[in-house]
Amino acid sequence: xxxxxxxxxxxxxWRHDVFRILKEADVKHIVYVPDAGHSTAIRxxxxxxxxxxxxxxxxxxxIGYLAGAWxxxxxxxxxxxxxxxxxxxxxxxxxxxxxxPLLMVVTMRGDWAEFNAWQNPMGQATEKALNLMGVLxxxxxxxxxxxxxxxxxxxxxxNGDAACALLLGQRLIGEKQWVK
Amino acid sequence: xxxxNETGALDRREVVQKLLAGRKDLLVVTGLGSPSYDVMAxxxxxxxxxxxxxMGSAAMxxxxxxxxxxxxxxxxxxxxxxxxxxxxxxxxxxxRKPANLTIAxxxxxxxxxxxxxxxxxxxxxxxDRVAQxxxxxxxxxxxDMAGVDDLRTRLSSxxxxxxxxxxxxxENPPRVLPxxxxxxxxxxxxxxxGHAPL
Numbered sequence: 001x002x003x004x005x006x007x008x009x010x011x012x013x014w015r016h017d018v019f020r021i022l023k024e025a026d027v028k029h030i031v032y033v034p035d036a037g038h039s040t041a042i043r044x045x046x047x048x049x050x051x052x053x054x055x056x057x058x059x060x061x062x063i064g065y066l067a068g069a070w071x072x073x074x075x076x077x078x079x080x081x082x083x084x085x086x087x088x089x090x091x092x093x094x095x096x097x098x099x100x101p102l103l104m105v106v107t108m109r110g111d112w113a114e115f116n117a118w119q120n121p122m123g124q125a126t127e128k129a130l131n132l133m134g135v136l137x138x139x140x141x142x143x144x145x146x147x148x149x150x151x152x153x154x155x156x157x158x159n160g161d162a163a164c165a166l167l168l169g170q171r172l173i174g175e176k177q178w179v180k
Numbered sequence: 181x182x183x184x185n186e187t188g189a190l191d192r193r194e195v196v197q198k199l200l201a202g203r204k205d206l207l208v209v210t211g212l213g214s215p216s217y218d219v220m221a222x223x224x225x226x227x228x229x230x231x232x233x234x235m236g237s238a239a240m241x242x243x244x245x246x247x248x249x250x251x252x253x254x255x256x257x258x259x260x261x262x263x264x265x266x267x268x269x270x271x272x273x274x275x276r277k278p279a280n281l282t283i284a285x286x287x288x289x290x291x292x293x294x295x296x297x298x299x300x301x302x303x304x305x306x307x308d309r310v311a312q313x314x315x316x317x318x319x320x321x322x323x324d325m326a327g328v329d330d331l332r333t334r335l336s337s338x339x340x341x342x343x344x345x346x347x348x349x350x351e352n353p354p355r356v357l358p359x360x361x362x363x364x365x366x367x368x369x370x371x372x373x374g375h376a377p378l
Contacts, residue, residue, distance in 0.1 A: 054276060057268030064236075064237030064244065064266075069244035071248070091236075159378070
């Protein structure tokens with residue numbers, strides 16, 4: 001590390017950082033319901049022969065999958081959009097009652113400059129809903145915060161048999177262009 | 181609404197006993213409710229992972245486990261109601277085609293745990309045909325013990341993802357309760373595979 005301080009946010013490629021940190025955490029399974037904000041991590045996971053990249057029909061499938069992978073001794077992560085958090089609520093009991101490492105990366109909607117107000121109810125409830133179910137949460141709104149916060153979340157999931165979620169804020173991801 | 185599918189004639193305890201006889205290193209995941217009791221009644225085992233909640237998750241736990249442990253055979257034993265709640269998982273599993281995973285659905289056409297209300301399976305939804313349409317390599321609807329015997333011989337073959345609906349009677353045998361301490365069951369299961377606790 002140089003003494004020059006943190007890299008300016010504009011030069012940090014947070015989309016690649018998500019995949020890089022998951023690899024550094026020895027993740028072997030990346031399971032997801034697609035979101036544009038996760039598209040780089042999903043593409044890199046698909047291209048990596050050491051990663052089982054699994055597309056899900058609904059987000060709670062990923063909780064069962066990762067519980068099973070952990071029974072077999074392997075680590076994974078669940079990528080989803082904030083709307084998917086709502087689909088996971090009851091299934092989070094599996095993590096609460098068996099205490100396996102559950103690492104989640106959540107791209108936010110209904111969070112900032114949202115065009116589609118139908119995203120707002122779940123987006124505004126996402127972090128509180130996770131906390132209500134015992135999930136530890138962090139938020140990244142600046143590109144340079146993604147890597148250290150995801151590293152921290154992964155560390156606390158895998159060192160603590162905990163459920164940990166990093167929320168990627170809508171300001172970080174950028175405003176969706178609806179009319180081109 | 182009238183019942184479309186004829187209720188099965190097999191005894192669920194006898195079916196599970198037969199499937200697990202001489203199991204060796206078979207890894208077993210059970211769906212919540214009666215299938216967990218049936219597997220416990222056949223004998224508790226370090227290679228059993230019992231679900232008490234997360235309805236709809238049993239098959240996906242089986243997929244994650246089968247993917248992480250390709251050199252083991254994995255058997256998910258669940259009920260029609262539990263599988264119906266996670267039916268999308270059949271599509272996900274079909275995209276992965278884990279050669280070492282078998283799903284056995286004890287199909288009584290009812291929600292047995294909650295008062296024997298008729299389920300979608302009882303009303304005509306054939307889960308084995310759903311799995312077939314998703315792309316499972318081997319599917320069956322099993323109505324006799326010869327079929328159960330045949331399924332048992334296939335559990336160790338690891339030659340393609342399989343799903344069977346096994347048509348059992350709509351009845352609740354006496355509950356035989358597996359351990360409810362999920363951390364204990366998890367650590368016991370992992371330890372049997374050589375994985376240390378945290």
